[in-house]
Amino acid sequence: MSIDAKELCRQAGIEPQMLDVWVATGWVRPAGATGGPGYAGVDVARAQLIRDLTGPIGVNDDGIGVILDLVDQVHDLRRALRGVSAAIAVQHVSVRRSIRAEAERLARADAGEDGPADPAR
Amino acid sequence: MADADPYELLGVARDASQKDIQQAFRQLAKKLHPDLNPGDKDAQGKFQAAAAAYDILGDEDKRGRYDRGEIDASGAERPQRRYYRDFADAGEATGAYGSGAGYADMGDADDILASFFARGGGRRGFRMRGRDRHYHLDVDFLDAVNGATRRIVLPDGAALDVTIPGGSEDGQTLRLKGKGEPAPEGGEAGDALIEIAVKPHPRFTRDGDHIRLEVPISLVEAVLGGKVTVPTPTGAVSVTIPKGSNTGRVLRLKGKGVAGRGDEYLTLRVMLPDAPDPELEAFAEGWAAGKAHNPREETGL
Numbered sequence: 095m096s097i098d099a100k101e102l103c104r105q106a107g108i109e110p111q112m113l114d115v116w117v118a119t120g121w122v123r124p125a126g127a128t129g130g131p132g133y134a135g136v137d138v139a140r141a142q143l144i145r146d147l148t149g150p151i152g153v154n155d156d157g158i159g160v161i162l163d164l165v166d167q168v169h170d171l172r173r174a175l176r177g178v179s180a181a182i183a184v185q186h187v188s189v190r191r192s193i194r195a196e197a198e199r200l201a202r203a204d205a206g207e208d209g210p211a212d213p214a215r
Numbered sequence: 216m217a218d219a220d221p222y223e224l225l226g227v228a229r230d231a232s233q234k235d236i237q238q239a240f241r242q243l244a245k246k247l248h249p250d251l252n253p254g255d256k257d258a259q260g261k262f263q264a265a266a267a268a269y270d271i272l273g274d275e276d277k278r279g280r281y282d283r284g285e286i287d288a289s290g291a292e293r294p295q296r297r298y299y300r301d302f303a304d305a306g307e308a309t310g311a312y313g314s315g316a317g318y319a320d321m322g323d324a325d326d327i328l329a330s331f332f333a334r335g336g337g338r339r340g341f342r343m344r345g346r347d348r349h350y351h352l353d354v355d356f357l358d359a360v361n362g363a364t365r366r367i368v369l370p371d372g373a374a375l376d377v378t379i380p381g382g383s384e385d386g387q388t389l390r391l392k393g394k395g396e397p398a399p400e401g402g403e404a405g406d407a408l409i410e411i412a413v414k415p416h417p418r419f420t421r422d423g424d425h426i427r428l429e430v431p432i433s434l435v436e437a438v439l440g441g442k443v444t445v446p447t448p449t450g451a452v453s454v455t456i457p458k459g460s461n462t463g464r465v466l467r468l469k470g471k472g473v474a475g476r477g478d479e480y481l482t483l484r485v486m487l488p489d490a491p492d493p494e495l496e497a498f499a500e501g502w503a504a505g506k507a508h509n510p511r512e513e514t515g516l
Contacts, residue, residue, distance in 0.1 A: 166312050167317035168317070174318060185388070
C-alpha cells in the first residue's frame, strides 16, 4: 500500500498541519515501511496512536516522544524474543530441557533461593 | 461521494436529535426533489445524496454505528481499526520505526543474542504468523535409521504425511512448514513441530553414525572360523569369522551404519552349547595345554 499525506490524514482523522509537525519532529516517518515515497498502513496506525495519546490519553508533547521511543524499543525486543523462541522450538529435546532447567534455576536464584547449579538436572 | 459527511449534507450538528434530523431531511427533500425541480440537472444527485445521508442518520442504530466508525457514509462495513501493534507484530515497523536502544548493550558479548538483534531489511524478521502446533511421534528404530514416511492422524481427523529423514535421532524435532495454526489476517500459517521418540531395537544399538550388534558364535566357529549371516539395517550380509576369534572381538562392516554413513560393528560372543556334552568334557579333561592356560594371570586379575 502506498498513500499520500492527504489520504493518510483522512484515514487517521487528523489535520494536515498536524501531520507536518509530527513529520518534522520525527514521530511519523515517510518512506519507512515501503522503502519509497509515501505512507503505508503502519504510518496511518502510528498517526492514530499519536492522535489518541494527545487526545483522550492527554499526554503533552514532550511525553509523546518518550512514549513512542519506548513503544519502538518494546516492539524490537518482542521481535528478538520471538526469534529466540522460534530457534529454541526446533532444538533437540535435550537442549530444550537444559535451557528450561537453567531458566528455572536462574528464576529461583533471582527470587533469593540461592543454591549451586545442579548438573544432574 | 460515499465519503461525504452525512451530518454536513443534512446541515445538522453531530449531537442533533433524531427529530432535528428528520426535519432537516424533510426540508431538503422538499427543496431538492427532482420532480419539484424539473429544470435542475443536479437535483437528482443532490436529492440522492441527502436520501443516502438520511438513510444512515434517520435510523438510530445505523447512526450509532456510523458515529463509532463501524460503517462509512454509504452504509458499508468499515474494517476494524488496525492498531500500531498489529503492524509492529507483523514485522512492518522495523524499517523506519525500529529502536535497538533496548538491547544495544546485549549483543556485543554474546554471538547468539547478536544474531537475533540484527536489523536487516524492514520487512524481514520474525513476522506474525499462525502459531506452531506441537506433536509427538513414536518411530521404529529402523525407520529412524533408514528414513521412512509415516502418517499421523490428528485429533480432528485430518492426516499429516511426515517424512522421517534417514539418520533421525531420538528427541529430534521435525518441522513441517505451514501445517500449524492459520494466521490472523491472512498471514503465513504456522508450522507443525513433531518431536520424535525412537523405539529401541531388540538387537541393534545406535552409536552416533554407527550400528552395533552382538553376534553369538559357536565354539567351533570361534576356533576354526567360518561364515555367518548377520542382519544390518539394510538387509542380511554374510560375514567371515576369522579363525581363533575370542569373545569381544569386533568385526567392522564398512558402510553398513546409519543411512549409509558409518559402519556396523559386530561384537563376537563365543557360546558353549546349552546342554552338557560328554565328548567336549572328555576332551577338556585330556587337554593339557588347555588346563595350563590361565587367562586371569594374563590380564593380571
